Amino acid sequence: MSSSKKEKKRDQRLFAALLVLNGVSGSTTISGAAQILPLAVGIPAGFIIQVMLLLLLSGSTAIHAPIRKWAAVIVLSLFSIHTSFFAYYGQMTKDSQEQIANDRAIEAHNNLVAQVLTPLKDDARSYKESAAHQRQLSEAEASEGITTGFLGRGPEARKFALKAKEFEAEYARREALIGEIEGKFNYKLEDLTPAQILAKDRKALALVPQEYRGDYTINRSQYVDEETDVDILTPYYKVKRSELPAISALGLAGIIDGLIIWLGTAIMIQQRTSLPEVLRKLKKFWANIIKVSGQTVTPELMPEDAKMLAIPLDTVMELGASSAVFLSYFYDAIDNGTGEINYTLLEETGKAIVFYKMLLDSMRKLGWVKLKEDNWYIKRNHYDQCTEWVIKEIHRLSKLETKNGHPGHPYKPLTIDVPSSSPQQGNKHQGLPGGSP
Structure with missing residues (x-):
């Protein structure tokens, strides 16, 4: 062979x-x-x-x-x-997924009842009680003259009686509607799928006039997990x-x-490969690993993550401040050894602290930072990515602001215009680091 x-x-x-x-x-x-x-x-x-x-x-x-x-x-x-x-x-998840889906639909149904049918019943009861109270006042006025001091059904007694009739009419309207729709809301949920519950609730809500249901609408996502609509995803x-x-x-x-x-x-x-050949290949493989491991690769941000981080920076810029200087203060607050972010230093910027909170919250959502014992820290495995992003953004924003004729000054606070709800407060707030005062 x-x-x-x-x-x-x-x-x-x-x-x-x-x-x-x-x-x-x-x-x-x-x-x-x-x-x-x-x-x-x-x-x-x-x-x-x-x-x-x-x-x-x-x-x-x-x-x-x-x-x-x-x-x-x-x-x-x-x-x-x-x-x-x-x-x-x-x-x-054969049992749990079905139970979770049913619980989701039942919770949405109960919310519909609580937001539409229950307030309608409460209104009807309130009108009924008010009508009875007005009737009592009318009778008391007629028999005792509790308001005018005169007995008989005079103008005051008739006014109470008229008010009672108005309340009784409102009560009758609501009671008639409740009798018509209550059976459509209160039905047995057992053995019904989420899709069936959704269909029944939509029909029930359609029977309620707009004046009694307000702005309440039914969203399909309240009843059905829309992520499972397309099985392939x-x-x-x-x-x-x-x-x-x-x-x-x-x-x-x-x-x-x-x-x-x-x-x-x-x-x-x-x-079979000879032993020397195997050793040679292993040596080459190990050398490649050493070479690759010596290179630092920073993961690229997803577009939606970059947009989320840009929100506080764009807000600062829209208020007339320097986003580059804003980030410079943030970078200065980072301890290179521990990754701790000196929040006290950031608070010294005054009104700018709200934008640093926005930035920290965005970074926390990305998993870059964490809050431990009331102190903010950059996670060790994300330190390089976080600081590299800050440095690159400072450079990019500095070039952009210089090009637009608005270079920031790292040592001067910036007075920015913030709309105020009170005339006494004024609309000048000191403390955001940035361009010329």
Whole structure:
């Protein structure tokens, strides 16, 4: 047997293991595909994809086109992982997800009753009590003259009686409406899906005149988790919210399919590499790791994160202050050793502290800073990213402000115009660092 034939020999024991793993992955792929696709499409699609993965990774096909083979493996594996997610996630949260969805819809329904029907009943009861009170006053005036001192149904007694009739009319209107709609609001919620509860509540609210329901509207998101409307995006939303079952499901699916790919790379028995060659490759690999680890790479900000950080800076600039100097004060407050932010120093800027609060809150949402024992700190693993952003923004804003003819002065406070609700307060507030006074 030639050496070339030896190199193409398949590892049978590894192939058996690959077959078992593909069977496990295939069952979850088919199950998940059936959840997000029609059954007539999902089951065959899941089966075909898993068979194609087995053929490609076992070396049964596409040996002559390795690039296209591995490109196909990656695409098919991503589909397998995505569909397997639904199988694992559904099994992990089968009971809890249904209960959470029902609780969400029931809470929205109860809120509708509390905001629309209950106030209507309260108004009706109030008018009924007011009418009874006015009747009592009218009778007391007629029999005792409690207001005018004259007995009989004079003008004052008639006024009380007329007021009582007005209240009784308002009560009758509301009571008639309540009798008409109450059954539409108070219905049994058991065995109803969130979508069914939403439909019933919309019909009930439509029966209530605008004058009695005010600005209350029903939003679909109050009843139904809209993130699950598009099944293909469900893993993204669930993992983004850091749901433990979702992370576990995605991790499990990724591990199994990743293991299949990893074993598939060794399915064909090849000529063994000599020990010196192995050591040489390891040495080269280690050198590359050392080279890469010596480089500092700052993650790029997402556009929405950059916009969030820009809000306090834009606000400062709109109020006529220097955003570059504003950030310079912030940078000066950072302790290079501990990462602590000297909040007391920032408070000395006076009215500018509100904008520093906005900036710190934005950074906290990004995970850059934390509040510990009433002190602000930059997290150790985000120190470089945070300070690099501050430095770059100071440079960028300085150039921008100089270009616009408004260079900031780091040692002078800036008087800015802030609209005031009180004439006595005036509209000048001292303390924001920035340009010329």
